[in-house]
Amino acid sequence: MVEEIAVEERDQSGEEITYVGGLGEAPKRKRWPFVLLGLIPFVLAATAVVLWNPIRSLGRTAGETIAPYSLTLESGGWSSDQKIATVPITLSLTVANADQRTINGVTWRFTKLDPAWEIVGASSGNTAAQINGNAIFFATVIHPGASATLAVTLRPSKAMDSQIDLTLSPAHGTTPAKVQVSSGTVTSTLSxxxxxxxxxxxxxxxxxxxxxxxxxxxxxxxxxQIHVANTGPITISGIRLRFPNIPPGLELGVSNQATVLPDGESVQFDATLVPGGQTVLEVGVTPHASGHFLIPVLVYLGNSTQPLVSANGTAPLSIDLTIS
Incomplete structure (x- = not known):
């Protein structure tokens, strides 16, 4: 305990002046620095949460750049050996994960693609891919040792002699994977x-x-009734049926979708069939004579000057009639 000491003095007027000694109250400390110190862990934790994904992404990107993923090209090629202007065609690649890391999606990026090529679709298995310009993201997950088939469908708008280059990157990355092809060569660009x-x-x-x-x-x-299904790769514009051995006793008649040509044995239909399309052509016939008739049917597709033929070289259709 601190004792107070009283000291008496007199001022010039003779009045007594009393001093009281001892320690006064201690000054109060400001609390805000301690509050801030207490908030620092929470601020750091919140910052870590907000920045975790960017930090992780940077780390992953750095890892991919330093040590690119490894793939093996098991097979690849076009869906047809004929690439025809305006006809869609699919380029497929089957790749295996030769890396120890799991690949969480693949970005297929065209690094060289003539503008006349249009990307019309892409998928892996039954899952459609995301197309963004010349980059296509496949969400398929490829574990180490597993494989996946990536398919991109393109449509060329014109005839051309071009080369297509592409890369494959893990996830949404931009660093191409190293791909080993059948010759044993390792490359980052496929052509x-x-x-x-x-x-x-x-x-x-x-x-x-x-x-x-x-x-x-x-x-x-x-x-x-002649049922026609377009099984070819191009659109059929117009179909002509010709009955070269039709007997004089049979009179041809057609609906408003067709015209009997001047030769009297050909019928022209204005049907348009896209690949996979189907239609039914109807020819009305009134017989004016009796007997047995075997009438071959020659079929001309589009502007073709040569009729379709069956595997044995004969007309693909014939009409076998017995008229009474």
């Missing part, structure tokens, strides 16, 4: 021939089926 030709007559193809009454009555209208 494919992009030579495209114009369509020709022989590219058109179709599957044909005839439905008709084999025993029509004389003088009664009967309808021949």
């Amino acid at each position: 494919a021939s992009g030579k495209v030709r114009n369509p020709i007559e022989s590219d058109a193809d179709a599957r044909l089926t005839a439905l008709y009454d084999p025993q029509p009555s004389q003088g009664s209208l009967t309808v021949w």
Whole structure:
């Protein structure tokens, strides 16, 4: 305990002045520095949460740059050996993960692609990929030792002689993986021939089926139905049916979708069939004579001057009639 000491003095006027000695109250310390110190751990924790993904991304990117992922190209190629202008075609790559790290998605990036090529679709298995310009992201996960098939469908708008270059990067990264090809060479850029030709007559193809009454009555209208399915790679614009051996006693008649040509044995249809498309062509026939007739049907697709032929070189269809 500190004792107070009283000291008496007199001022010039003779009044007594009393001094009281001892320690006064200690000054109060400011609390805000301690509050700030207490908040520092929370601020650091919040900052770590906010910056964790960017930091992790930077770390992953640095890791990919220093040690790129390794892939093995198991197979690859076009869906057809003929690349035809305006006809979609698919480029597929089957790659295996030769790395010890799991690949969480793959970015397929075209580094050289003529503007005349249009990317119309992409998928891996049954899962569609995300297309962003010349970069395509496949969400498939490839574990070490596992493989996946990546497919991109393109459509060339014109005939051209081009080369296509592409890279494969893990996830959404920009560092290409190292890919070992069948020759044993390791590369980061894969190339494919992009030579495209114009369509020709022989590219058109179709599957044909005839439905008709084999025993029509004389003088009664009967309808021949010709089912056509476009099985070729190009669009069919117009179909012509020719009946070269039709007997004089059969009168051809058609609907408003077709025209009987001046030769009297050909019918022109204005049907347009895209690849995979189907239609039914109807030919009305009125028999005016009795007998048995075997009538071959020649089919011309588009502007072709040569008819379709079956595997044995004959007409793909024939009409077998017995008219009474």
